[in-house]
Amino acid sequence: MxxxxxxxxxxxxxxxxxxxxxxxxxxxxxxxxxxxxxxxxxxxxxxxxxxxxxxxxxxxxxxxxxxxxxxxxxxxxxxxxxxxxxxxxxxxxxxxxxxxxxxxxxxxxxxxxxxxxxxxxxxxxxxxxxxxxxxxxxxxxxxxxxxxxxxxxxxxxxxxxxxxxxxxxxxxxxxxxxxxxxxxxxxTLADRTPEELAPRYRFAAQLVTTGRGYAYPTAREAALKLMETSYLPALAFSGADLLHGPLAMTDPDVPVLAVVGSGPGGRAMGEVLPRLAERGADLVAVGSAAVPGAATRLAVPEVDERYAPLLDILPLQRLALALALARGEDPDAPRGLKKVTATM
CATH class of the missing domain: 3.40.50.10490 (Glucose-6-phosphate isomerase like protein; domain 1)
Known part of the structure; x- marks a missing residue:
């Protein structure tokens, strides 16, 4: 991996x-x-x-x-x-x-x-x-x-x-x-922050990922990578959907990975982030700009919001890898999974 x-x-x-x-x-x-x-x-x-x-x-x-x-x-x-x-x-x-x-x-x-x-x-x-x-x-x-x-x-x-x-x-x-x-x-891949962050979440029981617009697919993919490599329950929500109820589950014991871009999608997260802060969520920001209230930031170079998903996912992939290793798992061969999944 x-x-x-x-x-x-x-x-x-x-x-x-x-x-x-x-x-x-x-x-x-x-x-x-x-x-x-x-x-x-x-x-x-x-x-x-x-x-x-x-x-x-x-x-x-x-x-x-x-x-x-x-x-x-x-x-x-x-x-x-x-x-x-x-x-x-x-x-x-x-x-x-x-x-x-x-x-x-x-x-x-x-x-x-x-x-x-x-x-x-x-x-x-x-x-x-x-x-x-x-x-x-x-x-x-x-x-x-x-x-x-x-x-x-x-x-x-x-x-x-x-x-x-x-x-x-x-x-x-x-x-x-x-x-x-x-x-x-x-x-982006030269930054070692994901490896430094992984031990912090070694014993996490669940995790939330969120983003708006172009960042939402990144939030969903990050959640999938965490689940299939670390077996960590990870729920992905658009920032808007997070406010429609799931926000209630966030607290200091639930890490939140927020993908925050520099365009309209990132600006729309401005109504989500303060609500997470009110809940005392353990917030990690992913993107090119500093996010008030975030405990850590996985920094990514600033690009047009259309291109950001190609970079934003990189530190999250590395976090999934590092977290799997910290939890004693084998990220190269997740249990029960194959490279080709045949479904009908």
Whole structure:
């Protein structure tokens, strides 16, 4: 897991090279030409969080309605929704989940444009899709996904911005911002704060993660990583949902990891953080700015809020790794889990 985490800056650089970026641009141009009226994402686990990030991008940057499909409506209940004029995107690290492949097969037969986003270009998901994007993360050694997650994020970001451009080509300013990501990721990973923080939560009984907007998928992915590597119950809430009841469970014995960006989503957390302080929550802030009342900050370089999820998750992955080791667990082989989970 440590090796996989460390490879993420190189993974960003690889995706931005012409050998990977040009095929993504061609897929983006093909989608733009078809002019879908709405976008449906289907995914499981970590890839579901990448899909949620892409749904935010789709609605904000493309102005198209976007949502996450429930595969079981098709695979278990036999639903055949009208997906004509839709773009249906399957996001899967392995491309081997039968339910996701079935969703794309049904969607394509219903007239949808289908796209597979995966780290396995020879997978069943790619076979059933009309278009495919290879996230090119390379072999992932640990069961817990890390570098494939951030590769999915970057590939989906490049795809959405390419669709927005119309011809798949990223504007010069966008390209320059993305080109800075490998160096920024390396700088983020050089900070040892996650390892220093881990012993503090060795005996935690539960934990909460939260964020708004683009930061919400990060909060969900961080919670999943903590649960599957440390077996620590971790609940993820959007900042808004946290105020609708779950806030009551926070107190000095419940650590809260708050992902706070510099854009509208981060500013919206301004109504959440004081309420957490009132509850005496043990608050850890993740992001580029200092947060009043936070006991610790996992610092991340400041970037446009759209790009922040590619960096914000890095110290949280390292925290999950360090916490698992502090609790005497094996983060490379979580009990009961396999790299490919076959569900229907």
């Amino acid at each position: 440590a090796t996989d985490i460390a490879e993420q800056p190189a993974g960003f650089a690889r995706l931005l090279e012409p050998a990977q970026a040009d095929p993504i641009a061609r897929v983006a141009a093909a989608i733009a030409e078809r002019r879908p009226r709405h976008v449906v994402f289907t995914a499981r686990g970590t890839s579901d969080h990448a899909a949620l990030y892409a749904a935010y991008l789709t609605e904000i940057r493309l102005g198209l309605p976007a949502g996450l499909a429930s595969p079981s409506t098709i695979t278990l209940f036999g639903a055949r929704p009208d997906l004509s004029d839709a773009l249906v995107v399957g996001v899967s690290q392995s491309g081997g989940s039968p339910d996701l492949a079935e969703v794309l097969r049904v969607a394509r037969s219903a007239g949808a444009l289908t796209l597979a986003v995966t780290n396995a270009p020879d997978s069943p998901l790619v076979e059933v899709a009309e278009l495919a994007v290879d996230v090119a993360a390379g072999h992932e050694r640990a069961v817990a996904a890390t570098k494939t997650y951030t590769a999915e994020l970057l590939a989906l970001l490049m795809l959405v911005e390419g669709i927005r451009a119309g011809d798949g080509a990223l504007p010069a300013a966008e390209r320059a911002a993305l080109d800075a990501l490998p160096e920024l990721a390396a700088a």
